[in-house]
Amino acid sequence: MNATYGIQLRHPLPYDLVGTRLTLAAVGTAFEAAYGWRLLHGDRVVDQGFFQAGSMGLMEAFVHEESISFESTGPAMLQFFGDDPSGEHPPGQDLVEVPVILIPGMQGYRVHQVVAGDTLSKIATDYGSQWQHIAAANRIPNPDLIHVGQILKVPIPVGG
Structure with missing residues (x-):
């Protein structure tokens, strides 16, 4: 996943949640210290950008x-x-790719441990989230099947 020389991506980690802010932490060097990123949902680019960090030819954390x-x-x-x-x-x-989970409008998430009687809809209502976002954030294939004791990431929208 990470190159020995060029770019070593430290954040995000695989399956981290991405919402209204994208934070990239790395050690690297690039031509004129210029880096690019893009988010792909399937074959479609949903957002992208370029920025400069560090110095040309010098491995630096940023x-x-x-x-x-x-x-x-x-x-x-x-x-x-x-x-x-x-x-x-x-x-x-020095392309580095990492799978992430997109949650539009998310400012962060809370951690919830499932108790008896919980459903994704109930949890979403309790936290001001959406059950579809909770299912996506936790890679739950069947939203009707959660288990007591299961730890869930509950995406919280901006202002929530």
Whole structure:
């Protein structure tokens, strides 16, 4: 997943939730210290951007944060890469890919342990969330099947 030289992505980790902000933490170097990222939902790019960090040719740790917006919910792929001004290696050099979960409008999440009588709808109502977002965040294939003791990430919308 991570290149030995070029980019070592530290955040997000596989299946982290991505909402209204994207935080990228890495150690890396790139041409003119320029990096690019994009979020893919299937074959569709739902958001993307470029930024500069560190110094050209010097391996440095950095954190970059961006406000993002998208409508898609569910599994996605984050691509993170060094800029390739030649255009010969799209989307860029030292490509790192990590699977993430997209939850539109999410500012963060709370952790909930399922108790007797809980349903995704009840939990969503209790936290001001949506059951579809809870199912996506936890990769639950059958929303009617949760178990007592199960730990769930409950996405919380902005202002929630």
